[in-house]
Amino acid sequence: MTLVLQLAVAGLAIGSVYALIAIGVVLIYKCSGVVNFAQGAYAMVGAYVSYALLRAGLHPVLAIIGCMVVLGGLGSLTERLVLRPMLKAPLVAVMMVTLGLLIVARAACLIIWGPDQIAFPKVFPEGAISAAGIFVTYNYIAAGILALVLSFGFLAMYQFTRIGLQQRCAADNTRAALAIGIHVSNQVSIAWAMSAALAGLAGTLLATLNGLSLDLAGIGMIAFPVIVVGGLSSLFGALVAGLLLGLLQSFTDGLLSPVLEDFLREHTSIYSVGALQQVVPYALLVLMLLVRPQGLFGRRGTERV
Template sequence: MTYILQLVTAGLAVGSVYALIAIGIVLIYKCSGVVNFAQGAFVMMGAYLTFAASRLGLPPVLAVTLALVLMAGIGVLAERVVLRPMLKAPVVAVMMVTLGMLIMIRASCLAVWGPDPLAFPRIFPDGALELFGVFITYNYLTAGVLSILLSLGFLGFYRFTAVGLMQRCAADNPRAALAIGIHTSNQVSLAWAMSAGLAGVGGTLLATLNGLSLGLADIGLIAFPVIVLGGLTSLGGALVAGLLLGLLQSFTDGLLSPMIEDLLRAHTRIYSVGALQQVVPYALLVAVLLLRPQGIFGRKGSERL
């Protein structure tokens, strides 16, 4: 039982970071109709910027805040300079441009910080908390709690503030929003700023868990099964799906993989199933697309990938 709880806490911690990143993708999609493949690059860059700010001697809170602000600026820049001129371009062209941004940002980080993983500065205290016999490291605990709080805070902002209301209207029907006086282009820029800022914080949290490397950008690929599962237009769905996927990966890694390996060892010459937990999100993605294309919380018929 303790082992199961251990898997649950680890799954929720990682899943909450997935959710935070996926919420950013959903937000951009809702507001501008762009499927942003560069979100993983924003995640990675946010972590590198926090790293750089820490190296300058800034305390962790300031380093993360500075990275968040810089990432928000990069998000606005990406929208205004790269995406806005492509307003009437075909969807595929826009997707290719976001892929190009991913490659460019990754190459820039490679040029500045090199290809090797870096020791990420300690942001949260060492040690672990024991709760009902389950040990949760402060890293996991803080990353999970912070991600969930940020996600909920963001959903609250979207739901209860006047700006959030304008964002929802602009996302729902941009032409109607423009007609009643909402400055829709500003709302799109704001969405990119918030999305990139969230990604930057998510990247920092992931780096505290897994270390800092260019591989952080791959998280963008995991975020896509999350948004497909949650429904491409549902922010709440992204949160729930992120947590679900984190749990699923954790249980696959901790329970399913060893069970399958035992079975295979007993009957075949295969000894390992490799990193099965990395396959699970995409298997789930295929299953969701086949059975419920609109995702768990998406509106039927509104968006089908």
């Protein structure tokens, strides 16, 4: 039971970071119909920016805020300079451009910070809570809670504020939004800025948990199964699916793999099921597409025209 609880805590902490990334992807998709492959790049760049700010002596809170501001600007610039000129280009071409952005960002970070893993400066207090056999470090708790609070905070902002209303309006019906005086292009720009800022924060939180390296960009790939499972157009779905995926990965590694391997070692010559964890998100994606293509919280027939 202790093991299950510990795995649940670990899964929720990492899942909340997945959720932050996925929310950003859904936000852009809702507003512009583009699946942004560069989301992982924003997370990686955000972590490196936070690292640079922390190394410059900034307080962790200011460094995280600074990172979100820088990434927000970067997201907005991406939309203005790269995406907006491609307004009439096929969506596939736009998505390929976002893939190109991921490669360029990775190369830029490689040149600036080198290929080696970097120890991320301490953001949260050191130490751990140990109760009833469960052992959880402070940084895990802090990163998980912060990611969850920000995810819910963002959803609340999207639901209850004026800018959220404008965002939803522009996402739901562009022509209607234009008719009532909403500057749709600006809303798309804001969506890119918010999405990149969230990814930057997620990247920073991930770096506090797992250290900093170029491989952090790979987190973006996890976001895609998350958004498909949650429902392409559902921000809340992205949150739930992110947590679900974190839990599934954790239980796969901590429970399913050992049970399977023990069985296989006992009865066959197979000794390892490999890194089964990496299969789980995509297996879930295929299953969801077969059983409920619109995702857990998506609407049937979700389509941008």
